[in-house]
Amino acid sequence: MRIGDVAERSGVSTRALRYYEEQGLLTAERTPGGQRTYPESAVERVRLIQQFFAAGVPSRTVLQLMPCVEAGQATPEVFQVLEAERERITAAMADLAAARDALDRMIDIANHPTPEHCPALREPAWSPYDPSGATVAAGSPVATASAG
Amino acid sequence: MRIGDVAERSGVSTRALRYYEEQGLLTAERTPGGQRTYPESAVERVRLIQQFFAAGVPSRTVLQLMPCVEAGQATPEVFQVLEAERERITAAMADLAAARDALDRMIDIANHPTPEHCPALREPAWSPYDPSGATVAAGSPVATASAG
């Protein structure tokens, strides 16, 4: 396969593929004229790389994992990287879940603008922000009175 | 509170706080001498911003959500943004889960280097990559023979 085929089948640009090679993530044979030739398996390889990138794993770390992908076994150091990255991803998922919950509270507020119908306002997700310094709690009697 | 206090309590740099102000995410009163003064609630505000940033929400989008945080209600456009962002985060969580599963398969391989003891090798997670073009399946008779 030539680089354009791999690009099309894996859904990335040819520039990206050359970048992967530059980073040592993907190697290619060359034709006598110097053009890159890939095996079919390169498509899956690229998809795996993309999967890691999508998870925020930097190319240098992916590079560290590549021997494991190729050999089917890991040195203790690679094993450390594997577990560390797994933990990082778990933490990232927790962050995402927290942000999603924040959005959910905001959506709740958007749907029910009065405290009576809005659990998010009764259990304030964050303090209202007023640079002038007046501190008013979201579920305070004042707010309740203004709505009741 | 002065900027240093907010920075310390919220765990970000003063540079970050000025950047937030530059982006319109955080406003501050000023002393006659021109120094920034924040209410206590600024700390929570900054934590919320950080939470969104950690989830990959760009500052421009956070800015769009700020009226909702302040007013406790949302225009239809803001509502669209809320739901779109929620969906993006959900997709990102799926990506993370997929990458974590890939790592798990690799960890499995690392722990059980022979196909007999390794489910991940019997159900190949990705094709082995060999730029020379020889295509060999992970669970093929060849691999099994070499291990048996």
Place this chain on the structure above:
DNA sequence: CTAGAACCTGACGTTGACGTCAAGGGCAAG
């Protein structure tokens, strides 16, 4: 043999959330 599509290397541009340095000003203590 020739057109043109696809490929090559090299190099600079982009984006976001800051880091960092420089040169100067505000503020509370003594």
Place this chain on the structure above:
DNA sequence: CTTGCCCTTGACGTCAACGTCAGGTTCTAG
């Protein structure tokens, strides 16, 4: 008034994963 810390604006630097452009080469169809 001075010391010293914290603050100010302004501006350039960073890093990652590419995008994009330029100028030239290789491959393939006719």
